[in-house]
Amino acid sequence: MFNRKFHIWLEKYFYQPEFFELIISALLLPFSAIYYCIVWIKFKLAKPIKFDIPVISVGNLVLGGSGKTPLTKALFNEFSHKYKTFIILRGYKRESKDMQIVALNGDIKCDIATSGDEAMEYATNLQNANVIVSNDRKIAINEAIKLGAKLVILDDGFGKADIYKLNILLKPAINPRLNFTIPSGVYRYPKSFYNLADIILSSSDINRQTTIINPCHKMVLMTAIANPSRLEFIFNKCVGREFFADHHKFSKFECENILKKYNADSLLVTQKDYVKIKDFGLSVSILDLKTTILPNLANKIEIFIKNYKNSDTIHQKFKKEKYAKKQ
Template sequence: MFKRKFHAWLERYFYQPSVFDIIVSALLLPLSAIYYCIVWIKFKLSKVQKFPIPIISIGNLVLGGSGKTPLTKAIFNEFNHEFKTFIILRGYKRESKGMQIVALNGDIKCDVATSGDEAMEYATNLKNANIIVSNDRKIAINKAINLGAKLVILDDGFGKANIFKFNILLRPAKTPRLNFTIPSGVYRYPSSFYGLADFIPSSSDIIKKTTIINPQPKMVLMTAIANPSRLEFIFDKCIGHEFFADHHKFNKFECESILKNYNANSLLVTQKDYVKIKDFGLSVSILDLKTTISPNFANKIKLFIKSYQNSDKIYQTNQEGKIC
């Protein structure tokens, strides 16, 4: 209960601060200044490594979600038929250590505890999925290359300033009220870093369609995603909602209790939540978000891949001594 209240306060603090919250933010500004300097120095001093295959990064500058997961799915679906594509992510809140292959050519290699919820969402929702989780993205990229990867997508990869990549940055659906880095504001990277993006999609570049699988007349929304207010469009279809901290690990008892307390026919959950409760044997409805990218967006990525391939050919030719 405390965690849920704290999470609700944080969302208000970052996006709709009260007078008290603004005073707290002002008092924390010295810490934000120190944090800002550390991040700036990290980016400034990073030695960039270029890998032999193109790498696409999906990222954002703020804490919490901005739609990285559905966009990563959309880009995978767009390009995997032409280039064997791997999705690499940290696997936040997973119970495993080191690098783990979650899925290879659609064959799921581990359970959700080992992979983390986001990685398992990719593994179960993408055809011919290739998914690796690792705290060290460079090790994972090299593993993907050894497994035949021709394209890598880094989920939440913007902060990896030491990797050469095409940086796609997403803006949050709601603009933060306070334009500061944490803890005074919601920015984990300074807002000026939008200038480091290779592409910032507009609303017309990302096409979303949401349906409900197994809709029921009395559904209670239960979710453990960042910024659950993003699901506000569905609130009027539910008899209630229960929000948990991002990546919360559900247990069967609390799910049954929510169903009972609301006298609900089913739990309405996201795909990210579903992978953690699918074996509980409960009545579940699923928010199914289908995302595609515009031709303009796809062409931006295609141009990057093409230029990458051409530069690699020139490099190889130079190495062979054919061009002086």
Template sequence: MKKSLVFLVEQYFYSPTLLQKLLSTLLLPLSWIYCFGMFIRFKTSKQIDFGIDIVSIGNLSVGGSGKTPLVTALALKYENVCVILRGYGRGSEGLQVVKDRDKILCDVGVSGDEAMIYAHKLPSAMVIVSEDRKKAILKAKKMGAKIVFLDDAYSKHDIKKLDFIIDVKIDNKSCLPSGAFREKLWNAKEAFVLKENKDFTRLVELKNKSAKMSLVTAIARPSRLDEFLPEVVSKNYFEDHYSYKKKELEEILIKDKSDTLLVTYKDYVKIKAFELPISLLDLEVKAEQKIFDKIDQYRNK
């Protein structure tokens, strides 16, 4: 039931049917009220300067935008880095230090999938998950961080930071519930919009390719993978942040008579302990120098 609802909502926002477009139009008054409320929230927020360089990478709409590989690409260029995120889908609450400079301190159940990706991909960085970003920033400072990357924090208007927004192609620009936008790009707030294939490029490496692969993935809007996919026996989609069970993955291998499961890194960190045959679709990002220049200008102010 939950899986069907998640995919129905994704369809409503990103590839709506005629009936869903009609529903979206009917919901416009609620969207105007919601958006006005978010604007008031923005205007009444007072920025706190934490005395540390803070860079936020986010997107305005619900659903995936590929933030994680972009944050990774940027964070790799700096020393004394801490990545902070909420940790959606984790089985824990409160502030958790996922990784210090030297080692990973918890499992993926505690950290959530995206935080564990950072823990693996950023060997020298610290990683913290917390619903309260301000508390996490103070913890990062205490641990010796000199620059913090916030995963998806445009809406945290009370934090002084440099904001980057990933442009997501979507026809309906309305706020929730009529459209997919959680917030607008307010004119009074400086933020830099990043466009794919202009400001950054996605790179894909297929590791451990086999003759017969079954795609298994739990990312938002999984159709985004289509342009990168090799030939697969089947496509098996689960809701974003889904916690896999070994038995259901074994059943897919048996049903398809496949050699391996083809997964993204976000899936890999959750299923590697199952010791099943895996092919990895490893997505990374090459960021243009102008993004680093913007970060360096901000840091040198």
């Protein structure tokens, strides 16, 4: 219970701070300054390695979700029929260590404890999925190349400044009130680092469509995602809401108690949460978020892939276009 309340307070602290939160933020500014310097030095000293195949990174600058997973799915669906595509991610809060192949040509190679929830979401939701989790993304990229990869998508790869890649940054749907780096603000990379992106996307740049699979009359929303306020559009369709810390591992007993508490017909969950409870045998409704990328974005990425050997020039072209938009 304390854990849930603390994470709800954190969201308020980062996005809707009041007087008390602003005082805490001000007191933590010296630590934010130190953190800022460390991150800046890391990026400044990094010497990016260029692999034999193109690498695309989907990332953001803030803590928590900005829609990286749906966009990564959309990119895989767009390009995997042309190029053998691998999704590589850290596999946050997985119980395994080192590199793990989660899915190969649609064949799931491990359980969710080994993969982590986000990797298993990719493995179960994408046709002919190729998914690898690894703390060292360079090792994973080399393994993907051995397995025949022609394109790699890094989920949350912006911070890997030592990898040469096309950097796509997503802006959050809700703008933070404070523009400081953590712990005084929600930025894990300075806001000025948007200038390092090749492509910057906001919610208006992506087509998103949400449907409910197996809708019921009395659904209770149960979710363990970052910034659950992103699901506010669905609140009025639910008899109740239960928020947990990001990547929370649900138990069957916990889920049954939530159903009883609200006398609900089903649990309404995201795809990310569903992969953790699908074997519990409970009545479940699923928020299915489908993202499609607009032709302009698809064309830019296609240009990068086809001209990868001369991609330095492509990077410069994208940055000139981005600068021209600001003028």
